[in-house]
Amino acid sequence: MLATFLTFIFAAAEDGADAGKAIALGVGGGLGAVGAGVGIGIIFGKVIESVTRQPEMRDEITGIQWLGFALTEACFFYGLVAGLIAFFL
Amino acid sequence: MSTGKRIALVVGGIYLFLIVLTIGIFGWSRLDNEGFKPQNEFKLDDWVDLGPFSINKAVLYLVLASLLTIGSMLWISKRMKARPNRVQTAVEWLYTAMRDNITGGNMDDKMARKWFPFIGTLFLFIWFSNLIGYIPLPTNTEHMVDVFGVEIPSFALYAATANLSIPLALALVVFIAYNVEGIRAKGLGGYLKSLIPAGISGFAVVPIFALEVLSNFMRLISLSVRLFANILAGHLIILFMTGGLAVLLGIEALGVVIIPFGIAIFLFEVGLVATLQAFIFATLTAIYLGGAVAESH
Numbered sequence: 001m002l003a004t005f006l007t008f009i010f011a012a013a014e015d016g017a018d019a020g021k022a023i024a025l026g027v028g029g030g031l032g033a034v035g036a037g038v039g040i041g042i043i044f045g046k047v048i049e050s051v052t053r054q055p056e057m058r059d060e061i062t063g064i065q066w067l068g069f070a071l072t073e074a075c076f077f078y079g080l081v082a083g084l085i086a087f088f089l
Numbered sequence: 090m091s092t093g094k095r096i097a098l099v100v101g102g103i104y105l106f107l108i109v110l111t112i113g114i115f116g117w118s119r120l121d122n123e124g125f126k127p128q129n130e131f132k133l134d135d136w137v138d139l140g141p142f143s144i145n146k147a148v149l150y151l152v153l154a155s156l157l158t159i160g161s162m163l164w165i166s167k168r169m170k171a172r173p174n175r176v177q178t179a180v181e182w183l184y185t186a187m188r189d190n191i192t193g194g195n196m197d198d199k200m201a202r203k204w205f206p207f208i209g210t211l212f213l214f215i216w217f218s219n220l221i222g223y224i225p226l227p228t229n230t231e232h233m234v235d236v237f238g239v240e241i242p243s244f245a246l247y248a249a250t251a252n253l254s255i256p257l258a259l260a261l262v263v264f265i266a267y268n269v270e271g272i273r274a275k276g277l278g279g280y281l282k283s284l285i286p287a288g289i290s291g292f293a294v295v296p297i298f299a300l301e302v303l304s305n306f307m308r309l310i311s312l313s314v315r316l317f318a319n320i321l322a323g324h325l326i327i328l329f330m331t332g333g334l335a336v337l338l339g340i341e342a343l344g345v346v347i348i349p350f351g352i353a354i355f356l357f358e359v360g361l362v363a364t365l366q367a368f369i370f371a372t373l374t375a376i377y378l379g380g381a382v383a384e385s386h
Contacts, residue, residue, distance in 0.1 A: 063190060063194075066365060066368065066369075067369065067372060069365070070315075070365050070366065070368075070369040071315075071369070073319070074311070074314075074315035074318070074319065074369075077314070077315065077318030077319055077322050078314060078318065080318065080322055081314060081317075081318045081321075081322075088128060
């Protein structure tokens, strides 16, 4: 009786480990995408705002915009890589 | 109806028709494929076994990118003319952008003259290794294709920068370069002191200093992982969208549904991410170098 129960628990724990890995990947990718998405939205919104206010600054702002975009976008990949490490390793 | 609208309608119609056709032929049933391992696309098989110096496809891409960087720039500089053709104009524009925006914008003139070759080469090298990563080359020796009796490796996408060791090596070079430059400009004590932001005094100096040193080492991680993860994730998404997912799950129609997204992601990666990551790496290098010698932190 106890033996079957234990087998069941261990099987569940093993499934749980797999599920945990899947959750890690989902959280790493998903929440990372949420944060980076908000950040990228803010960057482009602010760029539109500042270009409409001062159109003569456009070239300068564009350079900074891409820098900010890439830095923010990279944060998504940190989460994704952490998730992939949890999933595969 | 305008021509563009008509073309869009026809393409959309063909897309929907193909989806319906594949569902009609194969149905929509999941059949997990255990044999296909997507992570093997990034596995490095040794071609020439030399211990730690073994030749594998990452080395091939590295050599290709270096040859392209050196060869293309030498070729163009040898053929410089007073009346530039289109290629020369493009390269001259690139040269000015690298010199004035990336390098000149982040450090003073003397430093910029000294470090421009380094930063320019870094930019071009990363750019070329990103770009050749999107050209299918016969490098996948795991799956051979039989073409008229000759076994050739199947075509695969891989980039040298999709392997952590190459961005990490570049980041290490940058890390050593800016620290050495900072120490040379201010002396060891002065450089360490300049890590502390102005206006901090008393007890707060110790934790702030520790944090700043830590953040300097974090630059190593962020610089390398940013490039590596961007390219790796791009390649993974292209792999999954253009057939990998359909093979993995065994749903034929899914492949037809998502292939336009795969093409869109591919164009996005080639058009924006490859250039942007090279630009970011070079710009951050210039910012770190400029910041290491600047008077106030």
